[in-house]
Amino acid sequence: MSLIAPRPGWFQQKIAKDERMWIFIAFLVCVFLFIWMIMWHVVGHQNPSNTTYKVTTTEFAKLHDAYVKKNMIGMDNGIPVVKPEPNSDVILMAQMWRWSPALILKKDEWYNLHISSKDLVHGFSLQPANMNFQVYPSYDYVLKFKPTATGECKILCNEYCGIGHHTMIGKIVVIESDADLAKYGYDKLSTTRPGSAPVAEEDISGLSEVDLAKAGEQIYNMKGCSACHKTDGTSQIGPSFKGLYGSKQKISEDNKVSEVEVNDEYIANSITTPQKQIVVGFEKTQMAKLDLSGNEIKEVCAYIKSLK
Ligand SMILES: [Cu+2]
Numbered sequence: 502m503s504l505i506a507p508r509p510g511w512f513q514q515k516i517a518k519d520e521r522m523w524i525f526i527a528f529l530v531c532v533f534l535f536i537w538m539i540m541w542h543v544v545g546h547q548n549p550s551n552t553t554y555k556v557t558t559t560e561f562a563k564l565h566d567a568y569v570k571k572n573m574i575g576m577d578n579g580i581p582v583v584k585p586e587p588n589s590d591v592i593l594m595a596q597m598w599r600w601s602p603a604l605i606l607k608k609d610e611w612y613n614l615h616i617s618s619k620d621l622v623h624g625f626s627l628q629p630a631n632m633n634f635q636v637y638p639s640y641d642y643v644l645k646f647k648p649t650a651t652g653e654c655k656i657l658c659n660e661y662c663g664i665g666h667h668t669m670i671g672k673i674v675v676i677e678s679d680a681d682l683a684k685y686g687y688d689k690l691s692t693t694r695p696g697s698a699p700v701a702e703e704d705i706s707g708l709s710e711v712d713l714a715k716a717g718e719q720i721y722n723m724k725g726c727s728a729c730h731k732t733d734g735t736s737q738i739g740p741s742f743k744g745l746y747g748s749k750q751k752i753s754e755d756n757k758v759s760e761v762e763v764n765d766e767y768i769a770n771s772i773t774t775p776q777k778q779i780v781v782g783f784e785k786t787q788m789a790k791l792d793l794s795g796n797e798i799k800e801v802c803a804y805i806k807s808l809k
Contacts, residue, residue: 551634556641559792561617565594569602569723575687577603577672579727582687590615593671595623595636597663597789598728600656600671605687606648608677614644620789624660627673635660648675653685664786665728665738705796710803717804720797729788732808738786746806751781765802772798 516524542550556564569592573581581602585591587610594601596619606612616625618638626633630650636642656671674685682688705713721727721742729739740750749760750767758781761767770778775788793801 550645552643554641554643556617556639558617558619558638561592561594561641562596562619564615565592565601565619566723568592573602574605576722577687579722580672581723585612587611589613594619595625595658595669596620596725598658598665598669599725600658600669601723601725603672603674605674605676605682608648608651608675611645611647614646616642616644621662622660623658623662623669626657626659628655628657630654633659648673651675651677651681668728705799710807713800713803714807715804717797717800717802717807720793720801721804724791724793724797726791726801729786736782739783739788740780742805743808745808746802752778753781753784754778765799768802768805769798772801 569581569583572583572585574584575582580599582605583591583602584605587607590613591604592602593604593614593616595616616636617640618636620638622638623636624633625636634642652675654673654675656673658666658669662669674687676682676685679688705716708716721730729737731737731741732743734741734743745763746768748763750763751758751760753759754777761778767778771788772791772793775790
């Protein structure tokens with residue numbers, strides 16, 4: 502309701518000529534902008550034309566894990582490296598705080614890049630090519646993509662996603678031929694995957710402690726433990742794993758501080774119920790709940806045990 506009522510019959514009155522002209526111009530501007538909205542997909546360089554599909558975060562994480570397991574050719578700083586075939590479906594997962602896997606692509610070949618997030622909204626920012634978009638959990642964002650220049654690109658996260666945000670840097674290397682791999686130190690990638698890597702809930706009781714530890718190291722890298730836990734004795738976001746096994750750890754449980762011995766059971770509990778016993782000094786940062794199978798927990802324990 503307005504304070505002053507309009508003159509009766511105002512609606513029937515003729516529109517003034519200049520008013521009609523401005524309505525017409527505004528209409529033309531709207532049509533013009535609308536046409537350009539569509540045109541940018543054809544002639545523009547900034548709008549990636551993508552397709553999105555619904556996917557749950559656990560489904561996508563499973564896809565990613567299976568994809569990496571199958572195609573990994575080595576590790577780079579704890580991130581698996583994949584060299585996909587041209588025209589294949591490539592999985593790239595954002596999670597706190599890593600982009601996985603690192604990709605080696607061929608120049609002038611097409612790839613179907615599937616991008617999604619395992620946890621919260623991250624930002625995909627390809628530098629120095631300067632391509633930016635948001636990466637949402639629960640959406641499989643499919644981008645048909647052809648690299649047109651060789652070189653190394655970094656994927657930065659440009660959506661603040663927590664304490665480790667600035668460490669979230671991924672890598673895409675575009676090569677002309679395999680001879681270029683040496684330039685990026687990717688010519689002698691060693692697969693740290695142990696020959697007898699256990700799959701699903703196999704019987705792993707026959708594996709030696711060394712094999713278990715190797716499998717555990719892979720989980721440590723693949724599941725993102727390395728983002729928060731270092732193995733060189735320095736505490737980052739979480740406590741270091743070095744010399745952890747067998748030590749006495751001060752923990753607080755229900756606001757009561759006590760000392761416990763770090764053994765298999767304690768480690769298993771730390772992974773399955775991270776919020777129950779919290780290491781003193783790390784109350785502010787929370788460990789994410791990560792779904793590891795019983796075998797994977799055993800392997801991680803063996804790995805932590807091996808870090809003297
Ligand atoms: Cu992020």
